[in-house]
Amino acid sequence: MANVTLRNVRKTYTGGFEAIKGVNVDVADGQFCVLVGPSGCGKSTLLRMVAGLETVTGGEIDIGGRVVNQIEPADRDIAMVFQNYALYPHMSVYNNMAYGLRNRGMAEAEIKTRVAEAARVLELSAMLERKPRQLSGGQRQRVAMGRAIVRQPKVFLFDEPLSNLDAKLRIAMRVEIRKLQRRLNTTSIYVTHDQLEAMTLADVLVVMNGGQVEQVGNPLAIYEKPATTFVASFIGAPPMNLMSTRPDEIKSQLGGSATEADIVGIRPEDFVITDQAPAGGVALPLTVEAIERVGAETFVYGSREQEDQRVAATPGELPPGEIIVRIPGTDAPAIGQKIRVAAVRPKLHLFSADGRTRIEA
C-alpha cells in the first residue's frame, strides 16, 4: 500500500521535444487515479515513467515515500497491465502469472497459492494450462490482470487496458476492474482516452493536454466545474457547447459581473426547449438541422442564426454555430423547425477569452 506523488515531473526527449512539461499529481493510498486526455497528450508517457520504462528527465517520482527515479522497474514494487496484454505467448496461463514471482525467488508452494487465488477471483481456474493464443480477448485481459494481482504490488498501472476489447466486454471489464481495485484497495493509476471510462473509474481524475495537467479532482467536480475550455469540451459526451459572448445577444442576457467572461459554455443536457428566457441565463433561437434518437434521450443539432460565434476548443469538433441539445425521451421538434432553447444561470460555465481561466460569477 502506498501513495504516489509526482513532483514537477518532466520528460524531454533527446531531440528536444518536451513530452511532459512539469506535472504535479498526488495519489493517496488506495485511490484510483485516472489519467485522461486526447492522443499524444503524454498520459501514456507519464505512466511509463512511473513504471520505470521511460527515464525521468526532471522532477521526482515518489512511490510510498521513496524517490524511484533511478530504480529499475522490477524494484519499484509496481505491476503493469499493457494495452496489448503483453502475455508471454509460449507460456501457459499459470506460468504467465508465476513468472514474475519465480524471478523473485518465491517458494513454489507460495506461488501456487497466489496464482490459484488470483485465478479463482478472475474465473481463470479452468484454463491455467492453456496458452494465451487459446484464450479470447477478455480472458487474455484477465490473465494480464492476474499477472499484476499475484505480485501484490504497491501500485497497479493500467495502460489503456480495455481498448482492445469490444464495447460490451469493455463495460463489463470496467466494472470488474473497479470492483477488484476496491477489494484489493491497491493504489492504481489508469490511462485512458475514453472520458466515460475515466468518469466511471476515477477517485481522482487527471485531465491532461499537451504534456500538462489541465485539471485534477473528483470526476463529478470536474464535470460540474471544468477549469478550462479544454476540460469543458473533453469531459462529457456529447461535448459542452462553447460560445463567444461577444455578440450582444448573449452578453446582454448575462449582465452583471459575468460581462467580463468572453466564452460561455452550456452542456447539451442543461438546455431546455422553451420560449421563456430565464433571468441571468441564456436563451437562443435555433434552427433544427438534425435529430438523433437513441431511445432514452434525443440529441437535437441546431444552428444559430449567426455563424462563427461558437468557440472551437479543439480541432475536429462541431462546426462553429452548431449547438447540441440533449432532451429526454423521443419527443423532438422536426428538422427545419425554428425553436428557442434556454439554460438557467447556475448551469452556465464562464471562461476568459483564452479559455484558460474559469470565471465564477
Next chain:
Amino acid sequence: MVEDEGIRRYVAHFILWIGIAIVAFPVYIAIIASTQDNALIANGQMSLLPGGHFFEVYYQTIFVGTSGSTREPVGNMMLNSLVMALAIAIGKIAISIISAYAIVYFRFPFRMSIFWIIFITLMLPVEVRIYPTYKIVADLHMLDSYAGLSLPLIASATATLLFRQFFMTVPDELLEASRIDGAGPLRFFWDTLLPLSRTNMAALFVILFILGWNQYLWPLLITTRDDMQTIQVGIRKMITTTDALTEWPIVMATAVLAMLPPVFVVVVMQKLFVRGLVETEK
C-alpha cells in the same frame, strides 16, 4: 463438364508423374547401381532392376571403403561430415542469435557500424577469402581437425539478419513486461526470446545443416589426412581413379548414404520447418 474435369485431372496427374520420374530417376539409378556387381556396370550391362549385392556392397562401403582411391571406410567419412555439419549449423545459430540480440536490444557505441560490418560480410563467402582464411587456420594449427573444418564457416551474416528481423517483430511490451517481472537481459533472452525463436531456429537448422553437409571446397583444402575426409570429398576422390576401374557400386552406395542425413533432417524438421515459415502469431 464433369467428364472434362476428370480427363483434365488425369492429364495433370500424368504430367506431374513425368516430372517426378525425371527428378527421381537418377536417385533410382544410384540405388540400383549400388546393388550391382562392378564388372557388370563396367561392361555397360547394368540392369534397371536391383542386383543381389546389396549387403555386400554396403558393408564394404561403410566399414572398408574402396580398395584403391580413398582407403577410408565411408562410415568414418560420414562421421566427419556429420560433426562438421552439426558444428556449423549449431555454431551459426548460437553465434548469430546472440549477435542479433545484442544489435536489436542494446544501445552501445558503434552499434549500427557493427551491424553494417556484419551485413557486408555477406559479400565475402569462403570462396572469396579462402587464402587468408587458410592461412589463419594453418597458423592456429587447426588443419586436419574438426575445429578447422567448422570454425571458419560458423560466422553468418544471413542468420544474424534473419534473427534481427524476427526480434524486431517481437512486441516491445514483452520486454517491458519482463523488466517489470524482474527478468534481466539474460533471463529475457533465455526465458522469452529463445522459446519464441524456436521455429526460426528449426528452419535455420535445416538450411544450415544441409549447407554444412554439402561443403566441398573448404574440407578439400584443409584436410589431407585420410581419416579426416568428409563424404563429399570422398565421393569425388572415388570417381577419379588413374590406373584402376572406378568402383561404381561403392561410389553409388556412398552417394546414397550421403543423401540420407539431409533427408532425415528435412523429414524430421519438416513440421517445425513449415510452422517456422507460416507462423505469424506472436
